[in-house]
Amino acid sequence: MDEKKLTLDVMDRGAVYCDIRKERWYSTVLNLKDGVPETIIQGEEEGAMTRVLYGNGWGYVGTADMSSLESAMDRAFMMAKNSDPLRKQKTGLAHVDPQHSKVIMPMKEDFRDISPEEKLDFLRDIEGHLKCDFVKSTDIRYRDTLVKKEIITGDGTHVEMEIPRTVTYMIITGKSDTVQMAVHGVGGTGGFEMSRSTYDHVDTVKDMLKNLLKAKSPPSGKLPVVMDPHLTGVFSHEAFGHAAEGDLVASGNSCLKGKIGEKVASDMVTIKDDPTMDGYGTFPFDDEGTKAKNRILVKDGVLNDFILDRENAWKLGMEPNGGARAEDFRVKPLVRMSNTILEPGDMHFEELIEGIDRGIYAKSTSGGQVSPAQGTFQFNAQVAFLIENGEITRPLRNVSFNGFTLETLQKIVGVSKDFETGVGHCGKGQSAPVTDGGANVLISQVTVGGRE
Amino acid sequence: MIEESVKSALGHLARLNLQGDVYGERSQKVTFSIMNGEIADSTEYEDMGLGIRVIKDGRIGFGYCVPGKERECILRAAELSRLSGTSGIILPEEQGICNVKTYDEKVRNALEDGMGSELCGNMIDAAVSTHKDIIPSHGGLFMGSGTRVIGNTNGIFLSQDFTAIAGGIAASIPGERTSLVASESKCSRRMDMDFEHLGTLAGDKVLSMKSKSENPSDKLPVVMTPHAMGMLLWFGLIPSFNGENVRKGKSVYQGRIDEKVAGENISIVDDPTRDWGMGSFPFDDEGVAASPIPLISQGYLRHYFYDLKEAASSDTISTGNGTRGSFKTPPQIGDRNIIITGKNHPVQQLTEGKVILVDGVMGAHTSSPASGDFSVVANPAWLVEDGVKLGRLDGLMLSGNLPGSLETMVLGDDYEKLYDTIGSMSIRMELPSIRLTDITHSG
Numbered sequence: 001m002d003e004k005k006l007t008l009d010v011m012d013r014g015a016v017y018c019d020i021r022k023e024r025w026y027s028t029v030l031n032l033k034d035g036v037p038e039t040i041i042q043g044e045e046e047g048a049m050t051r052v053l054y055g056n057g058w059g060y061v062g063t064a065d066m067s068s069l070e071s072a073m074d075r076a077f078m079m080a081k082n083s084d085p086l087r088k089q090k091t092g093l094a095h096v097d098p099q100h101s102k103v104i105m106p107m108k109e110d111f112r113d114i115s116p117e118e119k120l121d122f123l124r125d126i127e128g129h130l131k132c133d134f135v136k137s138t139d140i141r142y143r144d145t146l147v148k149k150e151i152i153t154g155d156g157t158h159v160e161m162e163i164p165r166t167v168t169y170m171i172i173t174g175k176s177d178t179v180q181m182a183v184h185g186v187g188g189t190g191g192f193e194m195s196r197s198t199y200d201h202v203d204t205v206k207d208m209l210k211n212l213l214k215a216k217s218p219p220s221g222k223l224p225v226v227m228d229p230h231l232t233g234v235f236s237h238e239a240f241g242h243a244a245e246g247d248l249v250a251s252g253n254s255c256l257k258g259k260i261g262e263k264v265a266s267d268m269v270t271i272k273d274d275p276t277m278d279g280y281g282t283f284p285f286d287d288e289g290t291k292a293k294n295r296i297l298v299k300d301g302v303l304n305d306f307i308l309d310r311e312n313a314w315k316l317g318m319e320p321n322g323g324a325r326a327e328d329f330r331v332k333p334l335v336r337m338s339n340t341i342l343e344p345g346d347m348h349f350e351e352l353i354e355g356i357d358r359g360i361y362a363k364s365t366s367g368g369q370v371s372p373a374q375g376t377f378q379f380n381a382q383v384a385f386l387i388e389n390g391e392i393t394r395p396l397r398n399v400s401f402n403g404f405t406l407e408t409l410q411k412i413v414g415v416s417k418d419f420e421t422g423v424g425h426c427g428k429g430q431s432a433p434v435t436d437g438g439a440n441v442l443i444s445q446v447t448v449g450g451r452e
Numbered sequence: 453m454i455e456e457s458v459k460s461a462l463g464h465l466a467r468l469n470l471q472g473d474v475y476g477e478r479s480q481k482v483t484f485s486i487m488n489g490e491i492a493d494s495t496e497y498e499d500m501g502l503g504i505r506v507i508k509d510g511r512i513g514f515g516y517c518v519p520g521k522e523r524e525c526i527l528r529a530a531e532l533s534r535l536s537g538t539s540g541i542i543l544p545e546e547q548g549i550c551n552v553k554t555y556d557e558k559v560r561n562a563l564e565d566g567m568g569s570e571l572c573g574n575m576i577d578a579a580v581s582t583h584k585d586i587i588p589s590h591g592g593l594f595m596g597s598g599t600r601v602i603g604n605t606n607g608i609f610l611s612q613d614f615t616a617i618a619g620g621i622a623a624s625i626p627g628e629r630t631s632l633v634a635s636e637s638k639c640s641r642r643m644d645m646d647f648e649h650l651g652t653l654a655g656d657k658v659l660s661m662k663s664k665s666e667n668p669s670d671k672l673p674v675v676m677t678p679h680a681m682g683m684l685l686w687f688g689l690i691p692s693f694n695g696e697n698v699r700k701g702k703s704v705y706q707g708r709i710d711e712k713v714a715g716e717n718i719s720i721v722d723d724p725t726r727d728w729g730m731g732s733f734p735f736d737d738e739g740v741a742a743s744p745i746p747l748i749s750q751g752y753l754r755h756y757f758y759d760l761k762e763a764a765s766s767d768t769i770s771t772g773n774g775t776r777g778s779f780k781t782p783p784q785i786g787d788r789n790i791i792i793t794g795k796n797h798p799v800q801q802l803t804e805g806k807v808i809l810v811d812g813v814m815g816a817h818t819s820s821p822a823s824g825d826f827s828v829v830a831n832p833a834w835l836v837e838d839g840v841k842l843g844r845l846d847g848l849m850l851s852g853n854l855p856g857s858l859e860t861m862v863l864g865d866d867y868e869k870l871y872d873t874i875g876s877m878s879i880r881m882e883l884p885s886i887r888l889t890d891i892t893h894s895g
């Protein structure tokens with residue numbers, strides 16, 4: 001079946017817009033638990049998602065049966081046509097110049113050329129480096145995926161791309177008075193070379209566990225907090241990035257609505273979301289076929305841009321910037337982040353902590369949650385340290401903090417020159433690979449929750 | 453049709469002289485999403501696939517495929533099995549399977565007749581009509597129907613249809629600096645949901661958030677609604693019953709069978725045999741017959757739960773807790789239909805005196821699965837006196853320890869079914885509101 005013709009036929013029947021996103025996925029999943037291969041999966045699958053906008057109504061139909069693409073498209077057309085009269089609000093798509101291109105993102109070491117045996121040997125070697133007296137249990141999870149996508153739109157875009165991604169998570173456990181766990185992930189867009197650098201992070205995860213094992217509960221109350229680059233990255237993603245997603249802004253679900261050009265953070269804060277830089281969330285075109293662009297969300301404290309797909313750009317009267325991402329062919333694209341970075345400043349780490357009488361230095365994170373509409377956030381640090389009289393004293397665990405995003409961004413009073421990134425999977429109903437990164441950042445006051 | 457594919461795969465396994473099991477799933481789903489007060493779009497997806505586990509010399513290889521590709525998939529899985537460690541896994545043989553209700557023709561019909569749009573519309577209208585300032589800012593409705601099939605080379609071949617329906621709506625009142633948001637959601641396997649009521653509840657809930665109370669400085673009891681409690685328990689307590697965590701020393705319950713670990717009123721059972729439970733099914737995803745597994749009975753720890761593989765490692769038998777996120781993931785140990793029972797008090801009694809009422813927690817997933825320690829933000833939460841909401845509480849942090857809380861928790865009588873997915877795992881529970889007295893709150 002000629003997909004180009006399929007889209008043109010639907011346009012001829014009166015659709016405002018339609019597209020087909022064909023995907024073929026190849027993946028290898030390996031899990032080495034305490035040195036024993038637990039899960040070994042190699043899989044391959046394909047499918048397509050079709051979308052039709054008729055008047056103001058949308059219909060999305062996906063299928064794993066490529067021979068039924070035509071009937072899927074037809075069904076999407078009917079769903080869109082039926083829902084059009086029910087819609088009260090107008091919708092549309094912002095214009096983008098049609099793209100015609102094929103981009104194959106490179107792998108220095110093609111993971112398809114490396115056998116599962118070799119990959120397992122690599123994981124076994126990592127395990128050897130992780131093992132020591134205080135590490136009681138190891139769990140190493142490796143995944144590589146290659147997706148080949150083709151996007152054909154009713155308004156002339158036809159792009160093809162191949163995106164390889166590799167990630168390795170190290171999870172180690174130890175026991176003191178209670179069982180403690182430390183996790184660190186390494187990966188990116190690219191081939192097996194991404195995983196080779198896992199060795200450089202073995203000490204990071206071991207140090208975390210070592211400190212957790214001798215850590216105590218934190219003080220609670222309002223305290224100054226220094227976030228390490230990993231936590232800063234996750235903070236920028238969770239607390240700020242989600243609120244900058246165009247769909248949430250346009251539907252009134254974001255605390256940033258109507259604030260473009262306004263001061264939303266201290267002068268020290270510049271945050272970008274950049275799918276074109278090296279990272280785990282990198283892509284050349286988004287899942288509507290729009291060319292990916294760097295978005296400077298906050299520039300020197302001033303709100304500058306949102307992450308936008310075509311529909312929400314239309315609603316907000318802005319330019320689409322490649323913000324549409326779908327987990328796979330089973331689902332519609334949503335506005336998603338890619339590589340979210342809080343740009344480093346010019347201070348030294350020592351300068352950040354020297355003036356703190358009593359505060360917390362928080363490293364990495366075991367997760368967080370946000371409410372973009374209310375503009376509130378909650379995070380846990382993986383491990384933290386007490387700062388007393390300008391010096392780091394003892395390790396803490398179960399440190400979590402919360403606050404209002406916009407208040408907290410104004411309270412950023414120091415940004416160091418260090419820069420690091422981390423990998424993660426963002427959940428918004430669908431999972432998306434992302435990179436978060438930044439510098440060490442001092443927040444003058446945050447609510448810290450603890451049991452003491 | 454999915455039955456035929458499973459049979460075909462079993463035939464290939466037999467011809468290749470291989471041991472193994474084949475899981476097949478065919479499902480049809482439709483989702484309506486709510487944005488800014490109306491249905492923004494709907495998505496349909498039909499999925500079908502097989503997950504094939506090949507066991508060769510005790511080593512397991514796994515692959516997944518679409519129907520028609522069974523043979524290639526088996527050969528690839530057999531090849532991969534070489535690399536895995538040996539396991540003493542023993543596949544089940546034919547057993548008595550109980551009857552469990554999981555399929556409602558009415559849901560299937562509603563799905564096919566495209567009724568979702570109307571039901572979703574009812575939910576939106578009800579929320580809007582509670583107050584003029586309220587916008588149903590987001591939410592949605594889900595309907596699904598399908599068939600699950602499991603067969604193995606020991607002669608098991610089981611198939612069962614299922615349906616599910618769920619709705620959720622967030623009602624918001626936009627404000628200058630921050631919006632107020634409250635959401636309400638429910639799920640069922642039957643066409644017995646009142647979507648209008650759901651909309652009304654969400655509307656009323658956000659209205660009750662308009663006035664604000666100061667966060668209390670004195671220690672108060674905390675009453676958790678089923679939704680708030682379910683998330684905390686799933687992340688902070690249930691992992692301790694997982695046989696693998698127990699064997700590896702990652703559970704507070706290791707070596708404590710028959711010890712008193714909870715108040716003598718408290719029982720926790722994983723019961724997939726209850727009709728219409730969100731995790732109910734007459735057999736698990738490895739073909740083991742379902743039966744209720746008492747985890748804690750009247751305060752005493754009685755059982756851990758196991759799938760086939762962990763049962764082999766722990767030298768015990770599977771409790772029927774082999775679960776799969778989809779046909780693409782191999783079986784893993786998981787809870788199926790967790791229910792907390794005990795002395796149930798009328799829910800009004802739980803909010804007698806001054807209490808903190810918590811309807812949701814942010815950051816439940818940051819709870820420690822090994823120790824059960826948690827530190828989360830209550831959102832939404834209210835200060836309540838004798839059942840009357842005095843005002844909402846902002847940014848209140850709650851810290852505590854879940855296994856410890858079992859000693860003193862008091863159960864309400866307002867049971868709700870919960871369903872959520874976290875990665876390839878599912879949360880499926882039936883819980884009432886629960887009053888906790890040993891929670892530290894701050895902020």
Ligand SMILES: [Zn+2]
Binds near residue numbers: 237
């Ligand atoms: Zn996220």
